[in-house]
Amino acid sequence: MNIILLGPPGAGKGTQANLLVEHHGMRQLSTGDMLRAAVKAETPVGLQAKAVMERGELVSDEIVSALIDAELLAMGEHVGAIFDGYPRTAAQAHSLDEILGKHGRELDHVIELAVDEDALVDRITGRFTCAKCGEGYHDRYKQPEVAGVCDKCGSTDFKRRPDDTEETVRTRMAEYRAKTAPILPIYEERGIVQRVDGMAAIGDVTSAIEKVLASA
Numbered sequence: 001m002n003i004i005l006l007g008p009p010g011a012g013k014g015t016q017a018n019l020l021v022e023h024h025g026m027r028q029l030s031t032g033d034m035l036r037a038a039v040k041a042e043t044p045v046g047l048q049a050k051a052v053m054e055r056g057e058l059v060s061d062e063i064v065s066a067l068i069d070a071e072l073l074a075m076g077e078h079v080g081a082i083f084d085g086y087p088r089t090a091a092q093a094h095s096l097d098e099i100l101g102k103h104g105r106e107l108d109h110v111i112e113l114a115v116d117e118d119a120l121v122d123r124i125t126g127r128f129t130c131a132k133c134g135e136g137y138h139d140r141y142k143q144p145e146v147a148g149v150c151d152k153c154g155s156t157d158f159k160r161r162p163d164d165t166e167e168t169v170r171t172r173m174a175e176y177r178a179k180t181a182p183i184l185p186i187y188e189e190r191g192i193v194q195r196v197d198g199m200a201a202i203g204d205v206t207s208a209i210e211k212v213l214a215s216a
């Protein structure tokens, strides 16, 4: 199965993709994670992407589509793919069709996480993760049980994304409205878009997505 999780910054794409990976053994293909890894490793792609990401703008279509193509090639044809944060432009949607065709895959569902944008700034600016295991926390909604110690691995080292400032989040949302939301009709025409309430509790969002997947 191949699915796209579509929604603005903070809609819960990464959260839900992680849960689907756990429950279904699918593979999460997050272009944001791939780009952050490239920035950290100071690869040529990372050096090109760093400033663009810090401004909250979109990295070039060619770069992200090449990353997706390479990941699909490496992951074997029988593993399902969850596209998280890709495609984000009409050109990327077109490239994804070509890439999927090349790898003998078809898109089964585009799941749109419908959210209230005003609540998202709070979700994003309050989040932080364990620097060691990546477990996610939030200043208001999910603090570690023992202050300053990761529940999962015991590390005391936490980090925040440099693009999670309010100003950058607003730019990321504007980019979503201008360039990503307009690609929805491409998939609506194919009858594969399902809208899920992304403002519900995390477990309820997962249940709604599971229902969509079971309807295939």
Ligand code: AP5
Binding pocket: 007, 008, 009, 010, 011, 012, 013, 014, 015, 016, 031, 032, 033, 035, 052, 053, 054, 056, 057, 058, 059, 060, 061, 064, 084, 085, 086, 087, 088, 092, 123, 124, 126, 127, 128, 136, 137, 138, 141, 163, 172, 198, 199, 200, 201, 202, 205
């Ligand atoms: P990317 O990493 O893709 O970031 P994003 O789309 O802005 O999405 P986020 O990761 O911020 O949010 P999310 O929807 O995954 O929400 P999450 O689950 O974390 O992209 C970053 C940058 O990379 C871009 O700005 C761009 O520069 C570049 N880039 C990436 N892909 C690109 C592409 N294809 N083309 C060009 N450039 C690209 O949840 C957020 C918080 O909310 C968490 O704290 C979570 O615990 C909480 N939460 C989640 N769901 C719920 C819920 N239901 N109720 C309460 N809290 C919730």
